[in-house]
Amino acid sequence: MTDEELKQQSVKLKQIKPNKVWADLLLKNVMTQVAKKEVQSLASKPKVAPASASYLFSRYRIALTALGLLLIFGASMTVAQNSLPGSAFYPLKLLSQDLKVALAPEPAKSLVKLTTVEERVKDLAQTEDREEVVQKIAQGVKEDLQNIPADVQKNKDKTAVLDISKKVQEKNEELQKVITESNLQPIIKEDLQNTLAETQDKILALITETTNAISSCPEYLTTNLEKISSYFQNSEVLANWSVDEVTQVRILLGEVDKNLKASNCLEAMAKIESINQLLQIHSWETSN
Incomplete structure (x- = not known):
């Protein structure tokens, strides 16, 4: 077939238009092939349990393990x-x-x-x-x-x-x-x-x-309150104390006053000892 005859044949083929029946069959065939591919693809993938089921199984296994360990430990302790x-x-x-x-x-x-x-x-x-x-x-x-x-x-x-x-x-x-x-x-x-x-x-x-x-609680309180009062009258010593520390001492002295009014000498003694501990800390820091 010559080149001229090929060109004429190509023109004739281009003029051919598919009818509706042919188009529908072609579309149906394509859709069938696509559906087959999807089925094959799904079949080839590994089956995975739903996330919720997998999670519950994992929790269940952990709980069983923990229970087993507790039972073993309990039996061992007995x-x-x-x-x-x-x-x-x-x-x-x-x-x-x-x-x-x-x-x-x-x-x-x-x-x-x-x-x-x-x-x-x-x-x-x-x-x-x-x-x-x-x-x-x-x-x-x-x-x-x-x-x-x-x-x-x-x-x-x-x-x-x-x-x-x-x-x-x-x-x-x-x-x-x-x-x-x-x-x-x-x-x-x-x-x-x-x-x-x-x-x-x-x-x-x-x-x-x-x-x-x-x-000797009453005497102890009298002696120590006088000592604490004398200590804080020294402005140079007080300058070494932070505001929070001074506030802490004031709170403790307030509690001492409440304890004494309630005739609870021992509780007041405990508060005085706490103040004395702070004084000892500062005395040690000053000496060093």
Whole structure:
């Protein structure tokens, strides 16, 4: 076919116009092919669970894991309560006792610690052939006993200090009996008895000191109020104080006045001691 014949044939083809039926069939065919492609594409993608279902499953799994761990921990703690030094569960028992002391309110902390000490002494008395472990725990008991007087003194309320000291004194006497009647090694027993005796002496001294402080409360307040008044009359000293510190002292003095009017001498004493602590801090800063 010549070039001229091709051109004529092309012109004739251009003049051909598709009828409506042909156009509809073509469109339908195209739409069918597109639909097939979409189905194939969807079928090839990995199935993903709805986000909400996946989230709930994850939370459910975490909750089950946490519950399982709690059950295991609870069962372990139950077994640990009956364990003795040298047992794999005994460290859990020590942990639970330490937590009781740590979580106890400040006024009761000393008594809770003494109860823990007594429990550990009884455990040591039942332990055999665990010399290294027994010595280590006995050392911890000794340190706890030595810290008792300082724990009692952390209370600012003199009446509370006196009350706790008397209870600690009674508890110490019970503990002394437990140690004496135990079958602990002689060296460990003697060491604990000596430590407990020293602790008891400090508690007795604290009882005497606190009793005297309570009985001399009015005189104590008079003397210290005069000292505080004299201190703040010195303008050079006062210049070293911040406005907030001066305000704090004024508030404390106002509370002292209220306590005295309410005949609450010990509460007033506690406020005066707080002021004295501020004075000591400034005296130390000035000297350095």
